[in-house]
Amino acid sequence: MFLLIAVCAFCINISHGINEAELLKRFEDMENREMDLRRQLQTQAEEMESMRATVADQQQKITKLELACLAKDFQTSIIDDRGQYDPTVDESNLVKQVLPDEMANIEHRSQKRLVFSQPEMPVAFSAFKNADLGSVNANQNIVFDSILINEGNGYHSNHGLFIAPQSGIYFFTITLLHPNQPNPVHAEVIHNGNVIARLHSESKQYEQTSQSLIVNVNTGEEIFVVNRDYNNEVYITGLYSSFSGFLIWAS
Numbered sequence: 001m002f003l004l005i006a007v008c009a010f011c012i013n014i015s016h017g018i019n020e021a022e023l024l025k026r027f028e029d030m031e032n033r034e035m036d037l038r039r040q041l042q043t044q045a046e047e048m049e050s051m052r053a054t055v056a057d058q059q060q061k062i063t064k065l066e067l068a069c070l071a072k073d074f075q076t077s078i079i080d081d082r083g084q085y086d087p088t089v090d091e092s093n094l095v096k097q098v099l100p101d102e103m104a105n106i107e108h109r110s111q112k113r114l115v116f117s118q119p120e121m122p123v124a125f126s127a128f129k130n131a132d133l134g135s136v137n138a139n140q141n142i143v144f145d146s147i148l149i150n151e152g153n154g155y156h157s158n159h160g161l162f163i164a165p166q167s168g169i170y171f172f173t174i175t176l177l178h179p180n181q182p183n184p185v186h187a188e189v190i191h192n193g194n195v196i197a198r199l200h201s202e203s204k205q206y207e208q209t210s211q212s213l214i215v216n217v218n219t220g221e222e223i224f225v226v227n228r229d230y231n232n233e234v235y236i237t238g239l240y241s242s243f244s245g246f247l248i249w250a251s
Contacts, residue, residue: 123165124247125151127157129242135232136227140227155243165219170245174210174225176210176241177240178201178235184201187200187228188228190226199211199225206236
């Protein structure tokens with residue numbers, strides 16, 4: 001890449017009186033900058049790997065402490081003949097024998113606690129109501145037509161609909177700006193046919209309302225925002241009304 005740039009620069013700059021030595025010096029400077037960038041990227045990669053190792057080590061310590069605390073509830077099984085704690089007892093095996101369900105819960109929490117683990121695919125979207133689409137009647141979707149980001153292609157701007165491309169725990173946030181109109185705003189957030197949140201704005205004044213929520217969503221399930229109760233509702237465009245969400249972790 002830098003060689004191509006250098007050749008182009010040579011062809012251009014010859015006509016401007018820049019000699020070959022000056023051009024070679026610039027090419028050498030570019031190579032040095034490229035090497036510096038590669039070193040920085042390598043250093044960052046090593047730091048990230050070190051952070052992952054630290055997280056894994058801390059995770060093992062947390063799990064061991066949880067097992068030890070659980071095992072203490074069954075001290076009759078780990079107290080020796082002198083009435084003292086026996087450090088040779090394998091608390092993990094003890095718990096597996098006595099409380100298999102609790103052991104499964106600890107292992108499940110251990111997996112969920114690894115925040116650095118990446119989802120199978122990045123899923124994130126943010127869309128705004130930007131076009132003047134006229135009023136919205138009762139029981140119609142509120143369409144957020146202008147997409148800022150749509151990683152995973154889960155959001156469908158024609159219908160204001162998010163369809164989960166991957167199962168997991170999601171975060172969603174919705175903001176609506178309502179103008180000075182006779183009726184208030186009654187809107188609902190729908191997940192797979194069920195109401196999971198509501199939004200309200202007072203009538204006869206400009207008012208912005210919002211909701212944020214965390215939802216367990218399976219692949220193919222839908223999340224959308226619907227207008228309720230009143231016809232001819234108007235939601236302000238110009239990036240004031242938005243619908244966003246992202247995958248926190250895959251399940």
